[in-house]
Amino acid sequence: MSLTSIPCAVAYNLNVINHTTYIVAVKALKWRPGGFYFVLALYAAALLLSTLSAADRRASAGKLVVEAYLMAIAILTFNVVRSDRALKLVTQAWMVGTVVTVVTVVAGLAGVVLFYYNVRSESNIFLSSYGTLFPGNYPRVRGLFLNMNMCCNYLSVSFLLLLAMRSVEWMGRRAALMLGAAIVVTAGFTVSPGLGGLALGAGLWFWADYRGRGREVAARNALLAGIVVALAFIVAMLVSPPSLFGPEGRLQLSHPQPSGRVLCWRSALHTAWHHPWLGDGPGSLPASVDYLTASGEPQHLGDAHNTFLSIAAKDGILGLLAFCALLIFLLRKTHLRTRGSPKMVLRTAAWIGLLQALMYQGLGGSWEHTRHIWVLIGLMAALQADETYDSAHPSGP
DSSP: OTTTTHHHHHHHHHHHHHHHHHTTTSSSSOOOOHHHHHHHHHHHHHHHHHHHSSSSSSHHHHHHHHHHHHHHHHHHOOOOOOOOHHHHHHHHHHHHTTTTTHHHHHHHHHHHHHHTTOOOOOOTBBEEEETOOOOOOOOOOTSSSSSSSHHHHHHHHHHHHHHHHTTSSSSSSHHHHHHHHHHHHHHHHTTTTTTTHHHHHHHHHHHHHHTTOOOHHHHHHHHHHHHHHHHHHHHHHHBBBBGGTTSSSOOSSSSSSSSSSHHHHHHHHHHHHHTTTOOTTTSSOOOOOEOOOSSSEEEEEOOOSSHHHHHHHHHHHHHHHHHHHHHHHHSSSOOOOSSOOOOHHHHHHHHHHHHIIIIIIGGGGTTTHHHHHHHHHHHHHHHHOEEEEEEEETTTT
16 A cells, blocks of 8 residues: 555544444434344355355454445444434435545545646545546546545445435525535546436436336437446446557547457456356455556556456355345335335435445445445445334434
8 A cells, every 4th residue: 555545544544433423422222123134244244155165264264354344334323313413414424535524535636636736646635547548737636535446336326315415405405505516626626437327326326216206208209318327437448549540649449459358358257167156265366467558657457347357356256146145135116206205315316325335336346345325325225114214303313
C-alpha cells in the first residue's frame, strides 16, 4: 500500500465503523429471528470447506477471518434495523459518509478542483491513476476510497438512498438537490464502469416513481435510458482502448483486442475449472494476467474483476451457489414503490441498490469483500423481514 492510500484506507474504515457502531450506541441489540441466518450459514460453511481444502491454509484462514467480519456487519445491521427510527438513523449514518460529513463527495470535488490547479500525481491523494484509460487532461476521482471504482460503487448506492430519504421527507428538498448534484458530479469524475450502475439504478427508481404517478411514457423512457447507458458501459468493458486507435490516434474498429477485464475473466475461469467444487481457497488470487495499460504501464492483475468469477475461483461452485442463494433470498420481493411507508420506500432503494451495485457492477468488479455492500446486505435483509418491525412508532425504537 502506498503512502497516499493510507489516509484513504483509514477514512474508509472509519466510514464502516460509522455505519455499524453509531446505531449500537443508540439501542441495545435484541436478536431477531429470520431465514437470513440460514443463507449466511450456508455461505460461511462453503467458505470454511474451501479454507480447509486450500493449498495455502494459513492465507485462506486469514481471509476467512475477514469474511466473518463482513458477515458480522450484515448481521449487526439486520438486528439493528427494527423500527423506522433505527432505519432513519442507519440511512443518516450512511449519508454522513466517512467520519462526520460526506467527505467522500467533498474530497472528490476537492480532488477535481486541485487537479485543474495543477495539483496532480502523488500530491493529490483524492485522485486515482488512469487505469486502463488513456491519460489526459481529466481527473479520475477516488475521494477517500482505495480506488475510483469503489468510490463510484459507494456513491451509486448513496444516490438511491438519498432519493428514498427525500421521498419520505427525511431530507429537505434543497439539501437533497445539493447533495444529489455533488454525488452525480463526483461519480462522473470517477470515469468508472460503475457509472452504468448509477444510470441503471436511477432508471429503475424513476421508472417505479413515474409508474406510481400514472406517467407510463416517462417511466418507460427513464428505464430505457438507464438500460441503454448500462449496456454501453458493459460494451466499453470488453475492448482494450489502445486496440481501438492506430499509431496516429485514429479510430480503427478492425482489430479490437480484449480488455484487461476480459483477460482476468478468462484467467479466473481457468482457475475455477481446475478447482471446481471448493475453489483455490479464500486467500488465493483468482487470476494472473500481465497487461499493458493505455498509458504504457505494465501491470500484473490478480483480481478476477468479476464478483461471481472471483467467488467461483476462490470458493468453488459450492461457494458460488451459496452466494447466489443469499442474493435470491435478499431480492425475492420485488414490489418497487417510491411512495408510502419509510420501510417500503427504503426497501425499494436497497433492492435497486443491491441489484445495480452487486449484480450489475459485479460483472466488472469484485465486490464480495466490500464493506458497504455488506451493510447494504444487512439492510436489505432487515427490510425484507416481516416480523419484529415497528412502523407504527417511528419516533422511538
